[in-house]
Amino acid sequence: xxxxxxxxxxxxxxxxxxxxxxxxxLAIINTEEKFRILDPMDHVWIGLDDIANEGTYRWADGSxxxxxxxxxxxxxxxxxxxxxxxNEDCVCNRCFHDFDKLYxxxxxxxxxxxxxKAFR
Ligand SMILES: [Ca+2]
Ligand SMILES: [Ca+2]
Ligand SMILES: [Ca+2]
Numbered sequence: 001x002x003x004x005x006x007x008x009x010x011x012x013x014x015x016x017x018x019x020x021x022x023x024x025x026l027a028i029i030n031t032e033e034k035f036r037i038l039d040p041m042d043h044v045w046i047g048l049d050d051i052a053n054e055g056t057y058r059w060a061d062g063s064x065x066x067x068x069x070x071x072x073x074x075x076x077x078x079x080x081x082x083x084x085x086x087n088e089d090c091v092c093n094r095c096f097h098d099f100d101k102l103y104x105x106x107x108x109x110x111x112x113x114x115x116x117k118a119f120r
Contacts, residue, residue: 001116001117001118001119002024002116002117002119003027003037003114003115003116003117004019004022004024004114004115004116004117005041005044005112005113005114005115006018006019006112006113006114006115007112008112009043009110009111009112010110010111010113011107011108011109011110012045012049012090012107012108012109013107015045015111015113016047016060018113018115019047019060019113019115019116022115022117023117024115024116024117025047025060025061025115025116026045026046026047026048026060026113026114026115026116027046027047027060027114027115027116028046028047028048028059028060028061028063028116029046029047029048029075029102030059030063030065030071031071032071032074032075035074035075038093038114039100041093041094041112041114042093042094042095043092043093043094043095043111043112044092044093044094044095044111044112044113044114045090045091045092045111045112045113045114046091046092046093046102046113046114047059047060047061047116048060048065048090048091048102049089049090049091049107050081050089050104051089051090051107054083054089055083057081057091060116075101075102076101076102076103077096077099077100077101077102077103080099080101080102080103080104081102081103081104082103082104083104084104085106087106087107087108088104088105088106089104089106089107090104090105090106090107090109091103091104091105092105092109092111095109095111
């Protein structure tokens with residue numbers, strides 16, 4: 001696995017495009033080990049959203065995050081994702097002051113981003 005930490009802030013859709021242009025996707029943080037890699041990075045988009053179906057969170061590879069899983073409670077800020085606003089469909093790490101984990105935010109906000117390239 002190879003990671004690219006993009007520092008040029010952009011929307012979630014733009015971040016998806018920038019990762020794609022690097023032959024990669026936004027990072028799939030689907031294990032506690034990968035979440036620890038992410039830990040020191042703040043204001044950063046990762047590859048998780050519920051754009052297609054509200055309340056169903058899919059990773060950048062199309063797999064679904066089980067919201068009842070221990071992983072969800074490990075990687076998300078307590079009480080998140082909460083769809084506090086209608087268009088909170090994209091997930092970022094430490095994008096809100098006092099938050100040190102993931103939460104759902106508006107996809108049009110502009111943050112840094114983490115891309116991941118899997119070697120097969
Ligand atoms: Ca939505
Ligand atoms: Ca949502
Ligand atoms: Ca939220």
